[in-house]
Amino acid sequence: xxxxxxxxxxxxxxxxxxGAALQRLARAxxxxxERQRDLLQDIHVALWRxxxxxxxxxxxxxxxxxxxxxxxxxxxxxxRRTRAPxxxxxxxxxxxxxxxxxxxxxxxxxVARLNAIIRQLGQPDRQIITLYLEGLDAASIADVxxxxxxxxxxxxxxxxxxxxxxxxxNANV
Amino acid sequence: xSLADVHLHAQRFQSRIRSRNMIEYGAAVFVVAAFVWxxxxxxxxxIRVGAGLIIAGALYVCxxxxxxxxxxxxxxxxxxxxxxxxFHRAELTRQRDALRTVWSWxxxxxxxxxxxxxxxxxxxEANPAPLPARLGVFLAGLGIMAAVYAVIWWLNAIVAxxxxxxxxxxxGARE
Numbered sequence: 001x002x003x004x005x006x007x008x009x010x011x012x013x014x015x016x017x018x019g020a021a022l023q024r025l026a027r028a029x030x031x032x033x034e035r036q037r038d039l040l041q042d043i044h045v046a047l048w049r050x051x052x053x054x055x056x057x058x059x060x061x062x063x064x065x066x067x068x069x070x071x072x073x074x075x076x077x078x079x080r081r082t083r084a085p086x087x088x089x090x091x092x093x094x095x096x097x098x099x100x101x102x103x104x105x106x107x108x109x110x111v112a113r114l115n116a117i118i119r120q121l122g123q124p125d126r127q128i129i130t131l132y133l134e135g136l137d138a139a140s141i142a143d144v145x146x147x148x149x150x151x152x153x154x155x156x157x158x159x160x161x162x163x164x165x166x167x168x169x170n171a172n173v
Numbered sequence: 174x175s176l177a178d179v180h181l182h183a184q185r186f187q188s189r190i191r192s193r194n195m196i197e198y199g200a201a202v203f204v205v206a207a208f209v210w211x212x213x214x215x216x217x218x219x220i221r222v223g224a225g226l227i228i229a230g231a232l233y234v235c236x237x238x239x240x241x242x243x244x245x246x247x248x249x250x251x252x253x254x255x256x257x258x259x260f261h262r263a264e265l266t267r268q269r270d271a272l273r274t275v276w277s278w279x280x281x282x283x284x285x286x287x288x289x290x291x292x293x294x295x296x297x298e299a300n301p302a303p304l305p306a307r308l309g310v311f312l313a314g315l316g317i318m319a320a321v322y323a324v325i326w327w328l329n330a331i332v333a334x335x336x337x338x339x340x341x342x343x344x345g346a347r348e
Contacts, residue, residue: 050253146256
């Protein structure tokens with residue numbers, strides 16, 4: 001497949017604008033450092049390939065997030081046969097311990113624990129919380145996920161209060 | 174990632190897809206090789222016909238796996254054009270439909286060949302056993318084949334049902 005100059009240029013622009021967000025998504029999706037790196041590479045490759053058919057039907061940001069979350073979701077589906085079942089945030093009773101999180105060297109403790117929670121979540125809670133943490137509003141999250149804006153707003157509100165409870169309980173320990 | 178790295182990894186992605194398909198075809202190659210050997214070494218015409226039908230069934234299954242793999246790859250390439258919910262639903266539906274139809278594209282193609290092969294092995298003139306004994310061998314073989322098929326169908330049906338529930342939950346979340 002011969003790349004077009006447009007495809008390369010669009011990819012470079014998107015990677016510059018959203019590369020950090022893609023890295024955060026890979027960290028929130030995969031705990032293992034090596035698989036995290038592979039996932040990030042897969043996201044970048046998928047993003048580049050996708051720009052061959054980008055037709056401006058949505059904003060570049062929405063397009064980038066769609067590609068990234070679809071690749072990450074496929075990664076989770078493939079990996080979940082060997083993992084513990086994914087749960088809703090209500091079912092996570094306590095903050096994960098930071099003792100075994102190898103990425104704590106690079107991340108603050110709070111971010112590391114937050115990522116550990118996100119990795120336990122089922123879909124679409126996982127997509128919604130990661131997009132919310134990137135600063136997207138409910139309408140933008142709805143655009144990326146394909147859920148209704150009302151459903152997104154309700155889930156965001158619930159997720160925020162559950163996360164606040166978990167972090168508060170951890171602070172009180 | 175640099176642009177050069179992205180181009181390189183994109184080429185490796187294609188190689189990974191080809192490798193994934195080769196693993197799936199490996200079992201079919203083994204089946205074809207085994208029954209080609211039997212068709213060549215066993216002189217009984219009916220056994221040779223049965224072996225030939227099994228080989229044809231294996232080649233058909235290979236072709237269906239190739240078609241399903243191509244559909245999956247096309248789906249992956251559409252990742253940006255669709256929201257997560259639409260992309261995920263399409264993936265779940267594709268997997269569920271493949272599991273629901275496993276009888277028609279994975280199990281049934283082997284039935285004619287297995288029946289003829291089993292009949293050839295059971296009723297060969299080289300077997301000196303009386304007819305009731307040979308009939309017993311044929312029916313026992315048929316029973317084992319039916320049991321294996323039933324287990325395969327049942328396991329696939331369980332997973333298809335789970336995927337149905339996931340699709341329904343996803344549809345509920347989109348409302």
